[in-house]
Amino acid sequence: MPSGESTGTLSSARVDPACSERAIVTTTPLFCTPPRFAVYATPEEQCLSGMHVSAVGEEVTQIHLPPGEVRSTCEPRPAVTSDARYYREGAVLPSTNWPEAKEVDLQSHGRLTLRGVELGGGVKLPRQIFDTQLGTPCTFRPDPTGTLRCYPSPHFIDLSPPYFAEAACTTRVAAVHSSSCTVGGYAVYPDDSQGLPQKNHAYHLGPKHEGPLYSGRPGACRELGWMPEKPMYVVGAEIEATSLVEGTASMN
Numbered sequence: 001m002p003s004g005e006s007t008g009t010l011s012s013a014r015v016d017p018a019c020s021e022r023a024i025v026t027t028t029p030l031f032c033t034p035p036r037f038a039v040y041a042t043p044e045e046q047c048l049s050g051m052h053v054s055a056v057g058e059e060v061t062q063i064h065l066p067p068g069e070v071r072s073t074c075e076p077r078p079a080v081t082s083d084a085r086y087y088r089e090g091a092v093l094p095s096t097n098w099p100e101a102k103e104v105d106l107q108s109h110g111r112l113t114l115r116g117v118e119l120g121g122g123v124k125l126p127r128q129i130f131d132t133q134l135g136t137p138c139t140f141r142p143d144p145t146g147t148l149r150c151y152p153s154p155h156f157i158d159l160s161p162p163y164f165a166e167a168a169c170t171t172r173v174a175a176v177h178s179s180s181c182t183v184g185g186y187a188v189y190p191d192d193s194q195g196l197p198q199k200n201h202a203y204h205l206g207p208k209h210e211g212p213l214y215s216g217r218p219g220a221c222r223e224l225g226w227m228p229e230k231p232m233y234v235v236g237a238e239i240e241a242t243s244l245v246e247g248t249a250s251m252n
Contacts, residue, residue, distance in 0.1 A: 001053055001098050002037040012065065015088050019066040019074035024056050024087040034059060034087065053097070055090030103127075112138070112150060112245055128153075131245065136186055143241035144199040150245040151202050152186035157235065159189050164214040165234060169221035173209045175230040183208070183233060202244065206234030 013023040024038045038054045063086050065075050101117035106126055108114075111133045116126040131138040131150060138150035157174040165171040176183050187205050190198040209232040213224045 001039055001051060003039075013077075013086060014064045014066055014074070015060050015062075015086065017064060017074060017076070019064050022089055023060070023063055024054070024089050026085050026087075034085075037093070038087075038089065053093045053095075055093060057088030057090040060086050060088060105130075110245065134186065136184055138245070140247045141188070141190070141200040142197050143244070144201070145241075146197070147241075148247040148249060149200075149241055150247060151188050151200055152184075152239075153188070154184045155187040155205070157187040157189050157203070157205075157233075159191075159235070160193060161215065163224070163232070164216075164221065165209050165211065167214055167221050167223065169214055169216050169218050172235040173213065173232045174235050175228050176205070176233050177230065183231075186239070187233075187235070200241075202239040202241070204236035204239065206236050208233050 013025060015021045015023050024035075026035060035056050038056050039051055040054075041051055061078070063077050065071060065077055067073055099119055101119050104116060104118045104124065106114045106116045106124060111131060113130045113132055114126055115128050115130050115137075116124055118124050128137045129139070129150060130136070131152065134152055136152045136154060139153040140148045141151045143149045156177045158177075159172070159174055163173050165173045174187070174189075176187060183205065185205050187203055189201045189203065191201060192198045213227065213232065214221050215224055216222050
């Protein structure tokens with residue numbers, strides 16, 4: 001699919017007084033020429049089914065905000081900001097416009113496999129490293145001793161401050177930063193509390209936590225009166241860093 005300046009549809013901005021046409025917005029205006037294509041996920045989808053591509057139309061200097069919790073009508077707003085530019089959305093382009101790729105395994109190095117895509121039965125491009133033992137893509141990051149190891153890469157969690165699933169404050173839970181509705185069995189905590197470089201830790205992930213949250217420590221645990229925006233999952237045992245594949249930085 002096309003790549004370049006970051007663009008997408010913005011459900012909170014429209015280009016017409018009836019608030020019927022979504023705006024295309026660029027959030028990183030790095031180029032002097034307007035973008036030709038917008039690549040985006042459908043804003044109304046809670047679980048992303050795939051990316052869409054639209055042509056980008058003319059730039060607009062007036063946007064409108066649709067009715068919502070704080071507005072009862074479609075209200076005009078100037079489209080003048082320092083970090084965004086707005087455009088009309090052109091025709092949606094079918095996926096058949098773009099070359100089709102097939103996922104292939106390119107090379108194997110022990111339990112690690114270099115996976116990529118094949119175009120037209122000839123051109124092969126690497127995309128990710130896959131840990132066949134853990135069954136997940138992995139990325140080389142420094143462990144707590146500074147050694148590069150291939151950490152599971154689908155999700156990140158933040159363990160500071162700590163939250164718990166029950167009033168005993170013994171079952172750790174954490175928000176999972178994920179780009180999809182499907183959360184796998186591992187997450188990485190990049191700890192920068194002692195400065196850089198970050199000391200990465202990998203954990204098993206348990207089930208999604210739906211109940212109240214608690215904070216504190218055993219014997220001094222209290223229930224929180226709010227819920228986070230991101231989904232919370234039970235954090236299981238830490239994966240020993242020495243069990244992950246070690247790597248060495250080099251140039252080839």
